Amino acid sequence: MNRQWILLRTPVGALSTQVFELREAPIPHVGAGQVLIRNLMLSLDPAARAWMKVTSYRGQVMPGDVMHGFTIGQVVNSRSPAYKPGDVVECMGGWQELVLLTPDQLVRRNPNHSLDHLVSVYGITGTTAYHGIFDVGRVRPGEIVLVSAAAGAVGSIAGQLAKIAGCHVIGIAGGPEKCRWVVEELGFDAALDYKAAGFADQLREACPSGLDVFFDNVGGAVLDAALANLRMHARIVCCGSVSRYDREVPPPTSPLLPSVLTTRRARMEGFVVLDYTAQRPVAEEHLERWVTSGELKVVAEINQGLEHVPDALIRLLAGENRGKSAVQIGTLAH
Numbered sequence: 001m002n003r004q005w006i007l008l009r010t011p012v013g014a015l016s017t018q019v020f021e022l023r024e025a026p027i028p029h030v031g032a033g034q035v036l037i038r039n040l041m042l043s044l045d046p047a048a049r050a051w052m053k054v055t056s057y058r059g060q061v062m063p064g065d066v067m068h069g070f071t072i073g074q075v076v077n078s079r080s081p082a083y084k085p086g087d088v089v090e091c092m093g094g095w096q097e098l099v100l101l102t103p104d105q106l107v108r109r110n111p112n113h114s115l116d117h118l119v120s121v122y123g124i125t126g127t128t129a130y131h132g133i134f135d136v137g138r139v140r141p142g143e144i145v146l147v148s149a150a151a152g153a154v155g156s157i158a159g160q161l162a163k164i165a166g167c168h169v170i171g172i173a174g175g176p177e178k179c180r181w182v183v184e185e186l187g188f189d190a191a192l193d194y195k196a197a198g199f200a201d202q203l204r205e206a207c208p209s210g211l212d213v214f215f216d217n218v219g220g221a222v223l224d225a226a227l228a229n230l231r232m233h234a235r236i237v238c239c240g241s242v243s244r245y246d247r248e249v250p251p252p253t254s255p256l257l258p259s260v261l262t263t264r265r266a267r268m269e270g271f272v273v274l275d276y277t278a279q280r281p282v283a284e285e286h287l288e289r290w291v292t293s294g295e296l297k298v299v300a301e302i303n304q305g306l307e308h309v310p311d312a313l314i315r316l317l318a319g320e321n322r323g324k325s326a327v328q329i330g331t332l333a334h
């Protein structure tokens, strides 16, 4: 049987485990041109909460659907000449043990990388950080770069990449422990606790001449504070807005928009990593070089067992993670 997490109803307000049910379905029959994949590692993404809303950019997960999610998996059966059993792939495999897809829905992965690295630095997470920093943010040496959710999966890599590019990097994270970790372990120049009283003042003091690039994972009040400190020709990289995903009433849009973009001649640009599929090999080549040289640290918190996926997503939305969160539900067969 194929165990799967089903979304029972569209959640209202903060996510709870009550909206999911673990069910069993028959193992799918492999038709002509199809590939059966065993999911080994499920990526946990805050965006999964946004995918349950009608405003989702990739189509809403509806009640009765298997919950959507990026996965790293291994081909167990194939009726396509493009893939053979044992191949390692990345796909939108969902919260389930087995998934039936077609070759155009699969990205072939290097089986020599660890599953931890495939789901983090060489997966959606690392490439999002890479394209956000270099292609959207277009950072240059000596610039001042601010990164929100800096202790999280994308933010922890984005900040390190900006350091590698020769920038002065300030992180924003929730709580003093995370801030200390971002500086001491990841090598950011400074980190600020957005939950602390006087956060906006601290940000102004941390970048007295302003910001060149803001890599924003969060939106809301954190974005407001950053917008008040833009240098001329600043770039705001809109990677995500996690402050909005798990609540019914979104935080108000900044009163500084749009006028601050005009006065600062700034560029605010959103992107989805899938827009950069053609450039992905170059991104991965660079990321691999920096991981191998030790310049880029990869931190992944791997939960074990399909039954823990909803809990682990809720903990991620509450900020109880450092680096990439994922759930391992299988091991590579050699």
Ligand SMILES: NC(=O)c1ccc[n+]([C@@H]2O[C@H](COP(=O)([O-])OP(=O)(O)OC[C@H]3O[C@@H](n4cnc5c(N)ncnc54)[C@H](OP(=O)(O)O)[C@@H]3O)[C@@H](O)[C@H]2O)c1
Residues within 6 Å of the ligand: 044, 045, 046, 047, 124, 125, 128, 149, 150, 151, 152, 153, 154, 155, 172, 173, 174, 175, 178, 194, 217, 218, 222, 238, 239, 240, 241, 242, 243, 244, 271, 272, 273, 274, 316, 317, 318, 319, 320, 321, 323, 324, 325
């Ligand atoms: N554009 C793309 O293609 C793309 C691809 C992947 C991910 N993303 C986006 O990138 C962002 C980060 O994703 P991730 O996978 O790396 O997750 P993550 O940063 O590892 O986890 C989310 C973090 O957000 C912080 N957070 C939660 N609620 C918050 C709030 N109200 N205000 C401020 N911070 C809050 C928490 O850290 P604290 O303890 O610091 O609050 C939590 O650890 C998300 O917005 C996601 O949607 C975009």
